[in-house]
Amino acid sequence: MGGVLQGIQRWAERQLPALTRYRRPENLPIELHRRRIYIVPSGFGIGFSVLLAVMLVGALNYANNAALLLTCLLGASSAASMLVAFRTLDGLRLSHIRAGHAVAGQSIELTLAFDSSRPRNAIRLDLADSRIAFVLEANATAQVKLALPTVQRGWQPLPRLRLWSSWPLGLFRAWSWLHPDQSVLVWPRPEAAGPSPRAPAYDARHMHLHRGDELAALRDYRAGDPQRHIAWKASARHDNLMVKDFEQPQSRPQWQLDWRQLGGLDNEARIARLARWLNEAQAQRCSYSLWLPGNEIASSSGPLHYAHCMNALAQLP
Amino acid sequence: MRSPRRKLAEPPIGTRAFDLLSLTMALVLGLHSTHLPWWLSIALALTLGWRWWQRRRQSGRVPRWLKLPLLALLTLAVIARYGGIFGREPGAALAVGLLILKLLETETVRDVRVGISFACFALMTALLFDQGLVATVVVAMGLLPALATLRALEPGQLPTSLARSLLPALALSTAALPLALLAFLLVPRLSSPLWGAPSQDQARTGLSNTMSPGNFTDLLTDDHPAMRVSFEGAPPPADLRYFRAYVMWDYDGRSWHYIDARHVQARETAPIQAGASIQYQISLQPTHQRVLPTLDVPLMAPAQARLQPDREVMADKPVNDQLSYQLRSALQYRLQPALDERSQKLGLRLPTSFNPRTLALAAQWRAHYGSDNSAIVQAALNLFHDGGFRYTLAPAPLGRDAVDDFLFDTREGFCEHYSSAFTVLMRAAGIPARVVTGYQGGYWNRYGNYLLVRYSDAHAWSEVWLAGRGWVRIDPTGAVRPERVSLGAAAAAGDQMAWYRNDWLQGLRNHWDIVNRWWDQGVIGFDTLRQRGLLTPFGIRDTDTAMLGMLLAISSVLFIAVGLAWALLRRRLHDPLRDALGELERKLARKGIARRASEGPQHYLSRAARALPVQRDELARLMKSYLELRYAHDEPPPESLRVFRHAVRDFRVVGVVK
Numbered sequence: 001m002g003g004v005l006q007g008i009q010r011w012a013e014r015q016l017p018a019l020t021r022y023r024r025p026e027n028l029p030i031e032l033h034r035r036r037i038y039i040v041p042s043g044f045g046i047g048f049s050v051l052l053a054v055m056l057v058g059a060l061n062y063a064n065n066a067a068l069l070l071t072c073l074l075g076a077s078s079a080a081s082m083l084v085a086f087r088t089l090d091g092l093r094l095s096h097i098r099a100g101h102a103v104a105g106q107s108i109e110l111t112l113a114f115d116s117s118r119p120r121n122a123i124r125l126d127l128a129d130s131r132i133a134f135v136l137e138a139n140a141t142a143q144v145k146l147a148l149p150t151v152q153r154g155w156q157p158l159p160r161l162r163l164w165s166s167w168p169l170g171l172f173r174a175w176s177w178l179h180p181d182q183s184v185l186v187w188p189r190p191e192a193a194g195p196s197p198r199a200p201a202y203d204a205r206h207m208h209l210h211r212g213d214e215l216a217a218l219r220d221y222r223a224g225d226p227q228r229h230i231a232w233k234a235s236a237r238h239d240n241l242m243v244k245d246f247e248q249p250q251s252r253p254q255w256q257l258d259w260r261q262l263g264g265l266d267n268e269a270r271i272a273r274l275a276r277w278l279n280e281a282q283a284q285r286c287s288y289s290l291w292l293p294g295n296e297i298a299s300s301s302g303p304l305h306y307a308h309c310m311n312a313l314a315q316l317p
Numbered sequence: 318m319r320s321p322r323r324k325l326a327e328p329p330i331g332t333r334a335f336d337l338l339s340l341t342m343a344l345v346l347g348l349h350s351t352h353l354p355w356w357l358s359i360a361l362a363l364t365l366g367w368r369w370w371q372r373r374r375q376s377g378r379v380p381r382w383l384k385l386p387l388l389a390l391l392t393l394a395v396i397a398r399y400g401g402i403f404g405r406e407p408g409a410a411l412a413v414g415l416l417i418l419k420l421l422e423t424e425t426v427r428d429v430r431v432g433i434s435f436a437c438f439a440l441m442t443a444l445l446f447d448q449g450l451v452a453t454v455v456v457a458m459g460l461l462p463a464l465a466t467l468r469a470l471e472p473g474q475l476p477t478s479l480a481r482s483l484l485p486a487l488a489l490s491t492a493a494l495p496l497a498l499l500a501f502l503l504v505p506r507l508s509s510p511l512w513g514a515p516s517q518d519q520a521r522t523g524l525s526n527t528m529s530p531g532n533f534t535d536l537l538t539d540d541h542p543a544m545r546v547s548f549e550g551a552p553p554p555a556d557l558r559y560f561r562a563y564v565m566w567d568y569d570g571r572s573w574h575y576i577d578a579r580h581v582q583a584r585e586t587a588p589i590q591a592g593a594s595i596q597y598q599i600s601l602q603p604t605h606q607r608v609l610p611t612l613d614v615p616l617m618a619p620a621q622a623r624l625q626p627d628r629e630v631m632a633d634k635p636v637n638d639q640l641s642y643q644l645r646s647a648l649q650y651r652l653q654p655a656l657d658e659r660s661q662k663l664g665l666r667l668p669t670s671f672n673p674r675t676l677a678l679a680a681q682w683r684a685h686y687g688s689d690n691s692a693i694v695q696a697a698l699n700l701f702h703d704g705g706f707r708y709t710l711a712p713a714p715l716g717r718d719a720v721d722d723f724l725f726d727t728r729e730g731f732c733e734h735y736s737s738a739f740t741v742l743m744r745a746a747g748i749p750a751r752v753v754t755g756y757q758g759g760y761w762n763r764y765g766n767y768l769l770v771r772y773s774d775a776h777a778w779s780e781v782w783l784a785g786r787g788w789v790r791i792d793p794t795g796a797v798r799p800e801r802v803s804l805g806a807a808a809a810a811g812d813q814m815a816w817y818r819n820d821w822l823q824g825l826r827n828h829w830d831i832v833n834r835w836w837d838q839g840v841i842g843f844d845t846l847r848q849r850g851l852l853t854p855f856g857i858r859d860t861d862t863a864m865l866g867m868l869l870a871i872s873s874v875l876f877i878a879v880g881l882a883w884a885l886l887r888r889r890l891h892d893p894l895r896d897a898l899g900e901l902e903r904k905l906a907r908k909g910i911a912r913r914a915s916e917g918p919q920h921y922l923s924r925a926a927r928a929l930p931v932q933r934d935e936l937a938r939l940m941k942s943y944l945e946l947r948y949a950h951d952e953p954p955p956e957s958l959r960v961f962r963h964a965v966r967d968f969r970v971v972g973v974v975k
Contacts, residue, residue, distance in 0.1 A: 034885060044430050051434050055441050061510045063638065065501075065840050066448035067441045070456060072500040074437060076493035077464065079877075083884040084489070090884065122471035133473030168485065169467040170430065 025157070025181035029095040032163070037089050037176045039082060045171035048078065078171050085174040088120050088165040095141065097158070099184040101307065103275070107147035108184055110158075115141040122167040128159060153188035153271070153314045187310045190276035191269070218242045254299055255281050255288040271313050278313070282306045292316060330429055332373070334469035336479060338429055339369045341436050341462040342420055348443040348456060349413045354398055357410060361417045368420050379421040387418055409442050426470050433463050450836040461486045496876045503869040505862040506845040523604040524562050524754055528777060529572035530715060530723070530733045537710060537731070539772035540826070542602055543756060544610065545834050547767040549596040553612070555758065557648060559778065559790060560610040560770065562755040564627040570668040571719060573737065573752045586624045587788075591616060592649030600641045600838060607631045610755050612646045613790075619644055627751075628652065639842045651787040656749060664749025664782060672720045672741060679745030690783050693746050694791060697739055701796040704728065706735075708798040732794040732801070736777040739793040749782040753790070757801075765831040776801075894946055894953055897962045901939065908970045918943060931971060939964060 041049065052075050059067035095113045102108035112125070120136040127146050136142045150156055164175035218234055221241035234242040257277050262270040274290070281288040282303075289299035290309045293316070297309055342365055350358040364387070368379070391414040392402070399407035416439050419432045440459045444452065464486035468474075523543060525532065544560075552558075565573040597612060609622055609630040618624040619642035622632040632640070653660070667676075679693075686692040707729040715722040720741045723734050736752050743750035757776035759768040778792040794801050852860045860868075902912050905925050912921045922940035926933045942961050946953040 047430075048434055051438060055438060056504070057511070059441070060504070060507045061512060062445060063506070063510070063844065064444055064448055065843055066453040066456075067444040068504065069453065069497065069501050069840065070441055070444060070460070072497040072504070073457060073490060073493060074460060076496035076500065077460070077490050079496065080489055080493045080880065083880045087884045119475075121475070122473040124473065133471075135473045135475055137475075165471075167468075167471050168489065169464060170470060171467075 025179050027181050028097065029093050030178055030180060031093045032089050032091065032176050034086075034090060037086060037174055039086055039172050039174040042166055042170060042173045045078075045173075048171055052078070078169065081169045082172045084168050085165060085172045088123060088167045089163060089174050089176055091118075092116050092120065092123070092136070092163070094163075094178055094180065097180060097182050101187060101310070102150055103187045104150050104153045104189045107149050108186065110146045110148050110184070112144045112146065112161075113141050114144060115139075120165075120167075123163065123165050126162040126164070148184065150184075150186040153186050155183040155315070156186050157183045185311055185314050187314045188268075188271045188275045190279050191272035194273050194276060196280075218244060255286055256291070256299070257281070257288055258291045259293060260291065267316070271316060275310065275313055278306060278309050329424060330426055330470065333479070333482065334429055334466055335372055335423070336369075337462050337466040337469050337482065338423065338432055339365060339420065341433065341459065341466055342417055344459040344462060345416060345436050345439045345443070346413060348440065348452075348459065349409060349446075352406060352446050353410055353413065357394060357398070357414070360394075361414060365417050365420060378424060384418065384421050387421070388415075391415070391418065405445055409439075409445070412439050412442060429466060429470055433466050436463055448841055450833060450840075453836075453840075457490070460490060464489060496873070499872050499876065500869065502843075502848075502851065503865050503872065505865045506848050508845050523602075523606065523772060524608065524610075524775060526563055526575040526606075526608070527572050528563075528565060528733055528737070528752060528754055530719060530730060530737055531712075533731065533733050533775055533777070534710060536772050536775045541772055542769055542830065542833065542837075543772045543774065544599050544601045544770050545767050545837075546597055546599050546612070546759070546770065547765075552761060552768060553595060553648060557613070558758055558768070559776075559792075560612055560756040561614070561629055561753050562608050562610045563753070564625075564629050564780070565752040565754065566663050566666075568666075568668060568737075568741065568752075570671040570717075573740075585626065587627055587653040589614060589616070589628065589647060590651040590654060590787075591647035594645050594647045596643070596645045598641060598643050600639065600834075600842070601636055602639060602837075603637050605635050605637055607633075607635050609636070609640075609642060611644055613648065614650055614652055615644050615646045617645060638844065639837060641838075641842070653782070654785070654787045656782050661749055661782075664751060665744050665747065667741065667744050672718045672745075674718075674721045674725055675738075675741055676745045678724070679742055679747075683746050690748050690781075693748060694743070694781060694783075697742050698791070698793060698796040700724075701735060701739070701793050706797045708794070708801065732777045735793040735797060736779045739791065740779045743779070743781050751780050751788075753778055753780055757792075760827045760830070762827065762831050762834075764828070765834060767834065769827065769830050769834070893958060893962065894943070897958075897965045898943060901965045901968065904965075904968060904970055918947075929970065932968075935968065939968065 052071060055067070055071040055074070059065075059071050093115050095115055097113070098111040100109035100111075110127070114123075114134075114136060116136045117139060119138045122133060123136065124131060124133045125144060125146065128148060130146050130148075132144060132146060134142050134144050148158070158180055161178040161180070162175055163178055164173060166173045218231055219242070221230065221235075221243050225243045229244050231242045231244045255277070257274055259270060259274070262273060265273065274292075278288070278290070285301065287299050287301040288309075290297040290312065292312055295312050297305075297312060343362075346358065346361055346365065353361075371379070392411070395402055395407050395411050395414065399410070401407055402411050412435075416432070416435050419428070419435065423429055423432055437460070440456050440463070443456055446452075461483050465482050468485060469482060524536070546560075563575040565575050567574040567576040591614075594616060595612065599610065599612075601609065609619070609632050611628075611630050614628050615624070615630060618630050621634070622630050622642065625631055630644075656664070682693050682696050686696065705728055708731060709729045710731055712730040712734065713727040715727065720738045723730060723738050724742075740750045740752050754775070754777045756770045756774045757778070758774050759770040761768050776792075776794070778790060778794065780788045780790055782788050848865070849860050850858075852864075857864070898918060902921075906912070908929075910925045910928050916924075919940060922936055922943070926936040926940070929936065939961070942957070942964070946957055946961055
């Protein structure tokens with residue numbers, strides 16, 4: 001049933017763009033207004049109107065004016081609820097969208113910020129398979145978090161969002177389509193297993209530069225320093241024990257990840273391998289640099305650097 | 318049966334929604350409990366309470382082996398009580414029972430919606446039993462928890478208390494009230510029902526067309542309005558407020574009957590010589606009888622009714638709905654100045670071999686007073702006044718010779734006993750006499766300028782024919798207890814009334830009746846006829862269905878337009894920083910430096926600074942603080958915001974624009 005309806009909807013949007021007002025991607029912020037909010041009775045609404053009709057005929061037949069008055073009151077309340085449903089969406093603003101990070105195949109977390117000048121209840125948001133209901137307070141921003149499934153690396157445009165509500169009585173369903181002109185960057189999926197970056201990619205010059213136990217400085221002994229690092233001779237000349245401080249990079253090797261060294265693999269395989277190496281490097285907290293065609297990222301470390309490198313990988317043609 | 322997949326897909330309902338649903342159903346049950354058998358009401362209330370408690374404790378389903386027997390039990394109980402499931406009472410009992418049982422299987426949103434729809438219907442059926450003002454208001458209040466339940470079903474709401482969750486429903490129905498009233502006025506009424514007939518057992522029967530001592534007792538304790546009378550000009554004095562309904566000639570020793578024999582014999586209406594008369598309107602509650610009570614003797618019959626031989630008025634059809642009719646009655650008159658032979662014979666007829674002592678007393682009077690009929694009447698009244706008679710609503714029972722027993726033994730009774738005994742005495746003495754039943758008295762509501770007559774104002778009196786005066790009304794009850802005539806039934810009954818009919822409460826009820834009258838006339842009595850005359854003030858005499866439909870459509874559109882205007886009303890997003898910048902922009906724009914659509918604040922203010930070199934530093938400062946306020950914080954700190962707004966307010970464009 002749902003599939004058929006969706007099929008009809010797709011056909012209608014293709015054939016009758018003016019009627020369904022299929023929207024091209026548009027820039028944020030998007031503010032809902034009356035020309036893009038649609039409203040129809042829900043299934044329950046149709047059932048309820050049948051009930052109202054039965055009540056009306058019954059009241060008229062038995063010439064019971066009190067029952068007729070009650071029926072009119074119920075009907076008028078239902079009609080008024082249509083306006084409330086419309087007002088729930090009218091003037092709602094999607095101000096910005098922030099995306100998290102995810103590798104291809106996983107879901108990416110989106111944070112949509114809605115704001116409004118008046119409180120609104122029971123707004124629902126459908127995006128792909130995820131559905132969420134949220135409430136907005138007056139002059140406040142609601143951060144709505146959603147998961148968007150991803151397929152492949154690179155820029156993935158956001159699909160259409162459906163913002164809808166059946167507030168207050170569930171008799172009417174008001175909805176509006178949002179199609180923000182925004183894409184999310186999906187990181188490449190790292191290969192499951194492969195060679196370590198050390199063997200082929202280790203840079204000989206780099207090894208030379210940081211070879212040996214070159215003494216950098218002497219410093220006071222701190223609890224936990226290995227005994228073999230104590231500079232006995234120097235300590236003899238001081239009151240305290242002195243410890244030989246070695247070059248820091250020695251304990252955190254610097255990796256140089258290079259696209260060019262992965263000859264013999266196709267582009268995607270290279271990207272997958274580099275992604276895995278980036279993950280490993282990040283996991284071992286070592287410092288690394290990345291060379292990509294048209295993009296060279298200097299050696300650094302930390303989550304920002306990691307994101308920078310992954311972004312660069314994701315954006316490769 | 319729904320598939321299990323569907324059940325899984327539907328979200329379970331929250332506690333608040335279930336509480337509100339239970340509240341709605343409890344209200345429905347409470348409203349119907351006035352006519353349900355008490356054991357059914359209690360059983361259903363217990364079921365409701367148990368289910369509420371059970372679901373509150375643990376959200377478990379009720380097993381099917383419990384639900385099905387309960388359903389069967391309910392159906393059997395209804396059939397056992399009413400003998401079937403069709404009709405108003407059994408239908409309502411079954412509907413309420415099913416509604417409560419529906420609660421047992423309510424687990425999903427869909428169940429709640431079905432339950433609420435059904436509850437709305439059950440609320441409406443409560444009005445089939447009582448469509449008074451209070452009942453209607455209470456039923457309308459019952460819509461509030463129903464609407465609140467539907468609201469509570471929607472996901473994504475701020476939590477509120479149970480009482481506060483009813484408020485929005487109240488606001489919604491209040492906003493909808495004008496449209497509802499309009500629809501009520503304009504929805505075309507059916508001139509005849511599509512099926513069935515309006516139920517009859519609801520209405521009170523009122524006066525009966527027979528009278529035997531004792532059968533008024535139920536009527537005299539019924540406080541419901543029988544009719545309301547409004548007069549043109551001043552109302553008649555209290556002792557003239559006699560409303561005639563039936564004139565009874567035929568006595569069989571036990572009961573008086575309103576007979577057809579009289580109608581067979583006398584085909585013509587009794588002639589009348591009328592003096593002063595009064596014009597008035599009576600609004601009669603449905604009685605399902607044809608008789609229309611009139612003040613004293615009417616001069617003409619109202620529309621769709623006929624004058625009977627003794628100037629009682631019979632409608633062409635039984636009064637099944639509230640009926641209003643206009644009349645003119647004589648206050649001073651001579652009714653049938655010349656008595657024809659048949660009437661004379663009928664007016665003297667007594668059953669043979671009944672009441673020998675009464676006959677002897679009458680013969681004795683006749684011998685004593687000779688041919689002075691008035692003196693005999695007075696003698697009878699004196700007997701009632703001085704003979705140790707007592708007015709009571711609970712008299713001792715009477716034997717075969719009822720009048721003998723009453724006159725010489727028990728000497729207690731109420732209007733029926735007195736009028737019956739008096740009439741028999743008169744006939745025995747050779748004076749044509751008859752019994753008249755109707756209403757006497759009533760409560761004058763001076764706020765509404767109308768006379769409220771209740772069923773408890775029912776009364777019986779006599780008419781005797783005196784030469785030269787025609788039929789003269791004699792009220793023997795007045796001889797025993799004058800208050801009955803001057804103050805009304807309640808005063809006459811004294812302390813024999815039930816506690817709820819005591820003075821101040823009765824006074825309150827009498828005052829409150831003006832609201833009931835307004836409701837009865839304005840709402841309940843708004844029928845096809847009144848609807849057709851709706852537009853008479855606007856020069857349209859007869860508003861037909863098409864016209865009503867058009868009016869309804871037009872005014873609905875108007876209401877929708879008003880509603881839409883409200884729906885489209887928007888408040889701007891309140892942003893003091895944005896407002897402050899707007900003020901600055903306006904100041905600059907007056908000097909010709911308007912912000913372009915594509916321009917950001919930084920670019921714009923830099924351009925302004927270049928155009929106004931004198932105030933370059935000031936503008937740069939403003940720009941810097943704006944950018945900081947806007948972009949350095951999620952929410953601009955109030956103190957800095959205040960400083961910025963002051964700076965903008967104090968800013969004056971002085972430089973020459975280059």
